[in-house]
Amino acid sequence: MTNEREWDAVVIGGGIAGLSAAQMLGRARRRTLVIDAGSPRNRFAAHMHGVLGHDGTDPAELLRRGRDEVVAYGVVVADGSVATVIDDGDRMRITRDDGTIDHARAVVIASGIRDVLPEVEGLAALWGRSVLHCPYCHGWEVAGRRLGVWATSPASIHQIELVRQWSDDVTAFTADAGHLDSETMARLLARGIRVVTAPARALVTGDSGALTAVRDADGTEHPLGALFVAPTPALDLTFVDGLHLTRADAPGAPLAVDALGSTSHPRVWAAGNTTAPYGNVPLSMGAGSMAGAAVNAALVAEDARRAVEARRHQRNAHWEERYASDERVWSGRVNATFAAVAHTLSPGSALDIGCGEGADAVWLAERGWQVTAVDVSETAVARGRAAADERGLADRVWFVAADAGHALPEAMFDLVASSFLHSWEPDFPRIPLLRTAAERVAPGGHLLVLSHAAPPPWAREDHDGGHASAHDGPPLLGPREEVDLLGLDASEWTTVLVEVRQRAVTSPTGESATLDDGVLLLQRAAR
Template sequence: MAYDVVIVGGGPAGLSAALALGRARKRVLLCDAGTRRNAAAEHLNNFVTRDGTPPGEFRAIGRQQLAAYPSVEARDVRVEAIAGARGAFQITLPTGAVEARRVLLCTGMIDEPLAVEGFRELWGRSIVQCPYCHGWELRDRRWGYLARGAESLHFPIMLRGWTRDVVVFTGGAFDVPADVRAHLSAAGIQLETRPVARLVAREDRLESVALSDGATIPCEVLFAHPPQRQVDLVRELGVGLDGDGYVQIDPVRRETSVPGVYAAGDLLTRMQTAIVAAASGAQAAGMLNHELTAELVTGGWSGGRA
């Protein structure tokens, strides 16, 4: 079976791309398998018309809407390998191989839990990454931020827009410059440099942060940006990555360093919210449709971008 585009990943980016390509009458296979990054999240927020929607419901609505387009097929299946070249890719699935003219990666990122007792259990509930996604629901509570470097200390100042009570935990892992200390103090943010021993929870919700000397700091919400890595499939393809490990793409065409392989969503940036990922998928789909249509009707000319 030959497709115009095989999309790898069925989150907001993949669903958005599949919708745009389906409306453009392109033959699409959307492959979705594995655990969602936001599996622990209870609601998807800050997404116009879908604010507060449970993630599973959001995906179900997306799949339901795709069903209206006969050229789009969605499967709960894992892509095992991608071979071939632009215009003639072979995509290996557990059920066999399919062919595609283009591939769109919407695989997201894999979060690596920090080595703090209780972190993994509270991730996605009391420990979150994005205040735009969760800040409103958690406003006016005691917030903390697990900082991994001095370069990230602009982030907690933004958190003050949602609550007056913010503590930055450095664990003593790095020095905080005097001017940064002054900015944090001026913003009313407490700086805690003692090592963090563990996170104390009650009924699966964070209650406090225990320090190595036995002290505890009351904390109900913890923001953290743990290390992330690409899924194995992306690394095996050998697409170019930037210094932080995110996939590099042409800013206009949305194509990676591997010809014919495009990317959209969280694997491109730390700015990881559902609505941004969906917009990224729509952008990639627009460029894919433009180039695929140009190949069919003109033999390849696409206004200087072929």
């Protein structure tokens, strides 16, 4: 059976960059997994340098400490390798070589690189000991000795000149770097650097196994105490080939990232030598830390989006439950205030937002309007559709079950109407929704918004004849307050009506009462 697990983030690679990313994620209380193949690039070195506060520490010891620290924050570290990473939409599917499948909302690639060394007799055995790469990492320890630089490409000329800072006795083997122009040659010779153009063929060691010389193709042995070589970086990233991540135009084709480690995929970050093949421990540590923080920030934003979406679905479910719990919620007759205002407008195309059971939309269709009516409740929309069919208006009014805040038709309308679109939820986005509605008004068209300007009389009085609290109903604003909050461009919109009208109704107990309806009618300028 396949073992499948869910994570906030999976970090691929448990080196310095990967553990630094995991540390930030663990401290952010993210459910995090690190998958580590156990082959850090600096495993051949017994000591690391240029790492403030850790100078001379064994790299393996730093990783051991790092593992202990991340585990203390709840991070799980597992030995293994990753076979594939696949985009599953709202999460990534990570399959390990042993068949284990992990799902994560984010992935950090920190798998590092392999150093591909020249195929020279004796070189690999001395790598990390007396055959070195970075003079900043190891130059102090071999300073003053006879030092050599094996130039593997034209870029190695820079390395030759760097190494000269640590010794007056430097020999450069330049056959693999190609022809050196006269200016470069003059610069090297001026610094007292010996240039050997014959190809290097083998490394010579003494009885202790330490490097003593480099033998060239002519058989000449050049005495050395240490040799610097710039290996070719190799990135083993076949496991993300299916994601088509953008690569940088640099040696090894590392992953292209921004300052926070973001790749071209929205759920994938990268840090360490997968993005900077020649980066040292502090650089990898910092990049991993930034990537971990960036992942958490992205997940925080996604958490907020998901919470809003869940709240929206919950709110929509409330309205569906309300309509489905009764055979009919409203009277089936057009709202009197709506009819009085809309009657003054010439028929055209109309969009009714929050149409409920469709009485207003059907009324418009009966008077020659071509109507699109939208409501979140499937039950309400079905009743409106049935009412339109009963009156033979199916070709004039189209009912849609959708969230008006996210799925309004892209068309423009001569009239966009919203009647009593209120909610008891304090975060109901009434004003943003009305701004979106205004965007659907065609040039020369109208925006009609009816609202409850005050609670009904029976809700304003408690059993003792006092006033109910503001928590007894949705927040209510007058039409003047709402038009100010809408903030529509005054050069594009003309205010036709901003007023409160009283409407006669019957209370739930059968008594006569009046409601205060806010009326807002705006007209968009014709082009």
